[in-house]
């Protein structure tokens with residue numbers, strides 16, 4: 001909360017091509033808050049370097065992610081859109097909050113366990129303290145709501161614990177944020193293994209539908225999606241493949257699962273998969289078009305990066321200065 005205004009904050013890593021999981025779980029929900037909240041949406045490049053990145057690709061994806069924010073309906077006049085590394089307060093607050101976060105808490109983070117298994121040759125300290133940087137992102141802006149997919153819920157809950165702990169020692173410092181998880185899009189699963197989350201870092205490109213995939217590729221990927229035994233289009237725990245496809249179809253068409261069951265009663269999986277592919281391609285087409293226009297305007301994106309960083313810094317500096325004063329750091333202006 002800044003003054004009377006509630007704050008919505010979220011971020012996306014520019015660590016790979018963004019997927020329909022990122023879109024349905026997060027990006028497309030961001031604009032819901034643009035009218036009534038003060039909103040900050042960040043391209044979190046500092047998070048991305050917890051795993052090795054190719055510098056030129058990281059730079060390109062940073063531009064692309066910002067362009068995608070805009071293509072997903074985030075008007076830069078109404079939302080502060082910016083790049084994390086351009087606002088130095090994030091890393092400064094992260095150091096401070098590291099001193100208010102317990103080793104045991106970080107050890108329990110499931111994403112750390114998963115990522116350290118995946119990158120066994122590079123289990124760096126940044127990977128371990130990543131949730132503290134994320135907490136700093138959120139707390140710097142006195143955030144009320146954090147729209148995210150379900151995989152980030154544990155991190156936002158840790159952020160709440162850190163904020164409450166800090167507030168207990170130094171009252172009235174941080175707003176304690178609430179994660180907002182959209183019921184439908186919260187966990188889009190892999191098309192190759194529907195028990196696994198769809199992830200931008202998946203090596204199997206057929207498991208993942210990217211926001212920028214062309215129509216034919218989208219339809220082909222859905223046609224190949226792993227389905228379950230049987231032939232009925234019905235959502236059930238023992239049908240994770242079909243349930244995932246129904247969920248995606250539901251997100252893109254607004255139809256309920258019951259309506260979808262009725263629509264495809266007596267129809268085979270093949271026809272249903274084609275319909276999911278077409279609905280996805282139709283829904284993404286305008287986003288892709290807008291993305292291309294935004295990306296072509298490099299100067300416009302750079303101007304936004306500069307302006308967004310200035311806007312964000314104003315708020316970030318206010319919180320950091322409050323924190324440093326409470327801690328007893330000397331402040332001479």
Ligand code: TYM
Pocket residue numbers: 009010011012013014021022023024025026027044047133134137138146147148149150151152155185186187188189197198199
């Ligand atoms: P990241 O970059 O992995 O993902 C960005 C957003 O997409 C959501 N998401 C999904 N939602 C549904 N189904 C999926 N298969 C799926 N895959 C990803 C994520 O939940 C996320 O909301 N740590 C964060 C980035 C971050 C952040 C923050 C978020 C850094 N600072 C502050 C919120 C607030 C991350 O790695 O997201």
